[in-house]
Amino acid sequence: MSEEKFRNDAKTVLKFIQVYCDEKHKESEKESKTVELVYKEKNLNEKIYFKLCKNCENTFFYSYKKLQECPHEKKPRCRKCPNPCYERDKWKELARIMRFSGLRLGLIKIKKVFKISNFS
Numbered sequence: 001m002s003e004e005k006f007r008n009d010a011k012t013v014l015k016f017i018q019v020y021c022d023e024k025h026k027e028s029e030k031e032s033k034t035v036e037l038v039y040k041e042k043n044l045n046e047k048i049y050f051k052l053c054k055n056c057e058n059t060f061f062y063s064y065k066k067l068q069e070c071p072h073e074k075k076p077r078c079r080k081c082p083n084p085c086y087e088r089d090k091w092k093e094l095a096r097i098m099r100f101s102g103l104r105l106g107l108i109k110i111k112k113v114f115k116i117s118n119f120s
């Protein structure tokens with residue numbers, strides 16, 4: 001996929017996980033972190049920030065890594081991917097998060113976001 005697509009998808013998934021964590025998990029268990037976007041061993045010169053609990057952080061890094069490793073030149077929607085890379089449980093968890101946060105972010109935005117993400 002293009003760098004731009006990677007950038008977008010990484011930020012979209014983070015945004016959704018952040019909304020979910022903000023609603024569901026205790027502030028005292030969260031830690032602030034900064035991650036530099038790297039794709040195909042190239043530093044994209046963009047930092048992303050988050051404040052997540054350990055569990056949500058793991059979920060984010062899992063997705064982020066899968067995104068980095070996605071072999072498709074033209075990335076299909078994950079749901080329609082011919083060789084899905086997510087483990088079943090992780091997939092279910094992320095789908096749940098995306099649904100939850102999608103509703104929080106509002107139905108109009110959700111459609112737009114779901115178009116650029118892959119979890120519809």
Ligand SMILES: [Zn+2]
Pocket residue numbers: 020021022024025052053054055056057
């Ligand atoms: Zn959390």
